[in-house]
Amino acid sequence: MPPLELIPLGGLGEFGMNMMLVACGETAILVDAGVMFPEPELLGVDLIIPDLRQLQQYRIQALVLTHGHEDHIGAVPHVLPYIDGPIYGTKLTLALVEPKLGELNGGEPGKAAKARLVEVRPRDRVQVGSFDIEFLRVTHSMPDCVAVAIYTPAGVVLHTGDFKFDQTPLDAQPVDVHRLAQLGTEGVLVLLGDSTNVERKGVSGSERDVEDGFEEVFTSARGRIVIAMFASSLYRMQIVVDLADQFDRRVAFVGRGVIENSEIAKRLGYLRIPPGVQIRDSDIREFPSQDVVCICTGSQGEPQAALPRIAIDDHRHAKLDQDDVVVFSAREIPGNEKAIGRVMNHIAKRGADIVYEGIKHVHVSGHGSEEELKLMLSLVRPRYFVPIHGEYRQLARHARIAKTVSPGTEVVLAENGDVIRIDGEGARVADKVPAGRILIDGTRSGEVGDEVLRDRRHLAGDGLVVPVVAISRQSGTLEETPDVITRGFVVDARTEALLKEIPSLVAAAIEAASVEERTDPGLIKEKIRVDLQRFFRKRSGLRPLVLPVVMEI
Ligand SMILES: [Zn+2]
Numbered sequence: 001m002p003p004l005e006l007i008p009l010g011g012l013g014e015f016g017m018n019m020m021l022v023a024c025g026e027t028a029i030l031v032d033a034g035v036m037f038p039e040p041e042l043l044g045v046d047l048i049i050p051d052l053r054q055l056q057q058y059r060i061q062a063l064v065l066t067h068g069h070e071d072h073i074g075a076v077p078h079v080l081p082y083i084d085g086p087i088y089g090t091k092l093t094l095a096l097v098e099p100k101l102g103e104l105n106g107g108e109p110g111k112a113a114k115a116r117l118v119e120v121r122p123r124d125r126v127q128v129g130s131f132d133i134e135f136l137r138v139t140h141s142m143p144d145c146v147a148v149a150i151y152t153p154a155g156v157v158l159h160t161g162d163f164k165f166d167q168t169p170l171d172a173q174p175v176d177v178h179r180l181a182q183l184g185t186e187g188v189l190v191l192l193g194d195s196t197n198v199e200r201k202g203v204s205g206s207e208r209d210v211e212d213g214f215e216e217v218f219t220s221a222r223g224r225i226v227i228a229m230f231a232s233s234l235y236r237m238q239i240v241v242d243l244a245d246q247f248d249r250r251v252a253f254v255g256r257g258v259i260e261n262s263e264i265a266k267r268l269g270y271l272r273i274p275p276g277v278q279i280r281d282s283d284i285r286e287f288p289s290q291d292v293v294c295i296c297t298g299s300q301g302e303p304q305a306a307l308p309r310i311a312i313d314d315h316r317h318a319k320l321d322q323d324d325v326v327v328f329s330a331r332e333i334p335g336n337e338k339a340i341g342r343v344m345n346h347i348a349k350r351g352a353d354i355v356y357e358g359i360k361h362v363h364v365s366g367h368g369s370e371e372e373l374k375l376m377l378s379l380v381r382p383r384y385f386v387p388i389h390g391e392y393r394q395l396a397r398h399a400r401i402a403k404t405v406s407p408g409t410e411v412v413l414a415e416n417g418d419v420i421r422i423d424g425e426g427a428r429v430a431d432k433v434p435a436g437r438i439l440i441d442g443t444r445s446g447e448v449g450d451e452v453l454r455d456r457r458h459l460a461g462d463g464l465v466v467p468v469v470a471i472s473r474q475s476g477t478l479e480e481t482p483d484v485i486t487r488g489f490v491v492d493a494r495t496e497a498l499l500k501e502i503p504s505l506v507a508a509a510i511e512a513a514s515v516e517e518r519t520d521p522g523l524i525k526e527k528i529r530v531d532l533q534r535f536f537r538k539r540s541g542l543r544p545l546v547l548p549v550v551m552e553i
């Protein structure tokens with residue numbers, strides 16, 4: 001048997017940017033190409049993608065996508081140059097990938113790139129080199145998700161993608177349990193299993209489980225209902241749309257992410273909105289507040305998204321009053337607690353009511369909990385098991401659970417960059433290759449005119465500028481003249497003059513902001529960053545990374 005190599009380039013030992021290289025003999029494929037969203041400290045960095053250097057060592061004949069979440073498809077435009085072949089995905093996944101294809105050349109996706117998208121359906125099989133690849137339906141927090149069975153000369157590799165066992169999926173498309181069991185009987189060499197929710201006991205529950213919680217909100221709300229969710233939560237959108245129809249409210253999508261995704265989902269039939277129910281965000285003011293539901297972005301407190309702007313009364317179309325209710329229908333991503341808490345404070349100051357998981361059941365996880373992970377393991381009964389998608393402690397816990405489910409299964413615990421080799425002598429981490437993070441800046445900031453993409457080379461070229469600002473916690477006024485620190489930023493006569501202007505520019509930006517904006521470090525940092533980047537680009541053509549530091553005094 002030719003040795004099989006599995007090389008995780010992202011998603012093992014961390015959350016997000018999932019990417020797995022599968023190679024055997026002459027054939028190599030990549031499963032998923034995801035991004036990770038930066039911690040708030042990395043302000044100015046919009047995206048993080050895996051280090052892609054290792055991909056050059058292989059002729060990768062296909063990119064296989066499990067589903068349309070950003071942590072699985074966000075890096076597709078970046079890996080495209082390394083893929084010598086098609087991109088396989090389900091209809092919805094590819095529809096979400098398509099607008100990204102032009103991201104790197106700053107425009108419409110090229111014909112050549114589009115032609116590489118190949119749509120597959122569950123139970124389809126495609127041939128790639130010496131691999132045969134089969135797609136199996138799984139359930140998750142969005143429609144059209146698949147697991148991938150890869151038949152290699154060494155044996156079957158089963159990659160679960162993200163999954164849970166939703167027994168009553170909104171689209172009536174359950175997990176293909178039969179095929180999973182069949183594969184288990186036929187023999188699976190390696191199972192790569194989602195570990196995201198391994199620390200939760202029991203089962204995660206169906207997407208439908210939030211229906212009652214939302215119905216209570218609709219029954220009791222006297223004013224507007226504003227619901228923040230991930231832009232990919234299409235099932236959740238459907239539940240809200242159906243309730244709006246039932247309660248005679250109009251639905252408006254507010255924020256770029258939910259507008260774009262709802263349009264794609266509507267076009268493809270994954271989101272059904274009865275005639276007359278949807279209104280445009282710009283028409284919200286035309287309707288009495290008790291007749292409106294807003295579905296918006298910003299559940300994580302992201303300063304550029306809709307809800308944080310609405311919360312400080314700085315949104316063009318939507319505002320909050322007493323009697324309104326704001327629902328946070330998403331999990332708190334670790335690291336975002338402070339930003340979310342600040343948004344909640346702003347909302348409370350407007351007199352609106354706040355509902356979140358813990359008060360009412362308004363969110364359900366898309367990842368299987370312990371009992372579901374056990375079910376997957378006992379259906380598939382793999383010879384080897386590699387936990388994926390999680391931090392190291394979660395992978396380790398998943399490994400222990402696998403042992404209790406089937407003591408005969410051998411577990412390989414690996415991290416990004418580990419080369420897992422499986423051959424006649426068994427399975428082990430045999431080697432280590434370069435892996436890490438690349439910071440990408442500028443692709444999502446709607447406020448910057450010509451959107452820029454910058455990788456490390458660019459950062460090395462134009463350097464880093466850190467304005468340090470001390471602000472009064474109460475009034476939001478400047479306490480001292482802002483300081484500027486630079487690294488790798490070439491200081492000559494011309495740029496030195498630019499740097500001298502920064503303190504007054506920062507002061508002007510702060511002065512132009514409202515008190516609420518000034519006293520919210522997340523919001524004011526974003527404002528300073530956008531202003532200074534525009535300043536450097538206009539005046540010098542330079543694009544340094546700007547990372548404001550705001551101290552509250
Ligand atoms: Zn997912």
Ligand SMILES: [Zn+2]
Nearest residue numbers: 069071072162
């Ligand atoms: Zn994921």
